[in-house]
Each structure stands twice: as C-alpha cells, then as structure tokens.
Amino acid sequence: MLPADHKPNPEIEVLWEDQERINTFSKLNSRIRVLKDRLKTHEQEKEYLSDVEMELELLDEDDQVxxxxxxxxxxLSQEEALERLQRDTENVDKQIQEEEQQIGETAQQMTALKGLLYGKFGNAINLEA
Incomplete structure (x- = not known):
C-alpha cells in the first residue's frame, strides 16, 4: 500500500513495455512463491527420509520392513530398504538442488526488473512482498 500522503506524478507515463515488465515481475513473484513452497515440502521429505533411515538402522538385518x-x-529386507531409501534421498536432494537453482535465477530476474521499474517510477510503484 502506498502512504496516505502519496501523490502520483502525472508526468510519468506508463508505456506498454513498462506494463509488460510489471506483468513479468508479477509472474516471477508467483513462480518464486510456488518454488519456495515446493522446496519446503522437499526439505520436509528429506528430513522424514533421514528419520526413517535412523529407524531402519536400528532394526535387525533379518527383519522385513x-x-x-x-x-x-x-x-523388503532391511538392507534392500536402506538401499531404496538412499536412492530416494538422492532424488530428493536433486530436486532440492534444482529448485534452489530456479529460485536463484528467478530472484536475479526479479532484481533486474526491480532496478528498471524503480529507476523509472521511483516511489510511485511498490514491488515489495
């Protein structure tokens, strides 16, 4: 929200390119929220897998799980379950790494757009969450 004493500058004209940049920023903002939610879910899954691994290591090797x-x-036998668990953990680690990379790339794009938009509109635009 803009402050109550804010008065728009009538001299600033919003061009088509500016509107496209604002729309792109909005899409990127939505995308980064989705990516952060997915990242959080995968980090929880990794934590769960780690807990399961500790529990499996406490079992006898002859036990079926x-x-x-x-x-x-x-x-599965305890050994087979641990092997599958390790593969699942590696897959989750890859997903986490990919999402972190996508979040970084998206944040860079947003930063570039912020610079352009704040450079033109100054305080007349609010791009903060």
Missing part, C-alpha cells in the same frame, strides 16, 4: 512405493507397500 514395509516400504511404500507409490500407493502400495511391499516387504
């Missing part, structure tokens, strides 16, 4: 694959559970 139920392992969830998709919507079904199958029985």
């Amino acid at each position: 139920q392992y969830k694959i998709g919507e079904a559970f199958i029985y």
